[in-house]
Amino acid sequence: MPRVVVDVMLKPEILDPQGQAVANALPRLGVSDVASVRIGRRIEIEFTGEPDLDRAREIADKLLANPVIEDFTVRVVETDEPVDARQ
């Protein structure tokens, strides 16, 4: 069953203290070449019928993201295809 993946990220100008906390922890792992970390949210939606990107966009705009502070993208992924987390 194909799914719609919604990625929600804080807008670039909004401070992300969680991401900063993670970035600040990285030197403790011996990682010193990371300039910044930002944390978002990934939501997977399965429709009862065909995946509907317009509908997903509406859901994202009204509920999944807060357009005041967040941007989102929507895309369809096939279930049998490995989900590309590398972008």
Next chain:
Amino acid sequence: MTARVGVVTFPGSLDDGDAARAVRIAGAEPVRLWHGAPQLHGVDAVVLPGGFSYGDYLRCGAIARFAPVMETIVDAARGGLPVLGICNGFQILCEAHLLPGALTRNQHLHFRNRDQILRIEAAGTAWTNAFQPGQEVLIPVKNGEGCYVADPATLDRLEAEGRVVARYLGGNPNGSQRDIAAITNEAGNVVGIMPHPEHAVEALTGPSLDGLGFFTSVLKHLVGAPA
């Protein structure tokens, strides 16, 4: 006639009991409203209390905004019904677009729980007319996601229109832009505040009685309001 002030209970509300008690101490009749029922039972004003509605899932206030009771409240607020959102209630008002901006994770990531001095800057709203402009009040603050953010144009407009209702004094507990603790809508009937006036209405339990002013304000407003 005693004013009737509705207090909404969402799943996960914590301060609905204290809010109802503050309403009673101020001299009004609290009316408990349920998130799942659209009826407002003819109340004269509404308080959205603090807590963690719907577990704060997704974003604070994001799911509560779609509760049946909120659809009625949003319509009524646009028609002038006084609505006070405290803490989680403030978050819900922003999510419902009754107030601009958003509340985000405290900048230092710590939950802050302390008594906080505020300066009342807008004493003309339905919920602050018992105060003097510039008056300092002491009210508990307790939040993890109380950092108020909005784009610079929105912040400038809030300031220019006198819609910053209260600012933090003596240290900003959450990183809110321009030290904003409370704002109002254009009409002044909807107010969102991050600290908790309902916890400062009795000497036994609060750091002051300063919170009572928010609740007596709305009674004053209702008496003066045209029918």
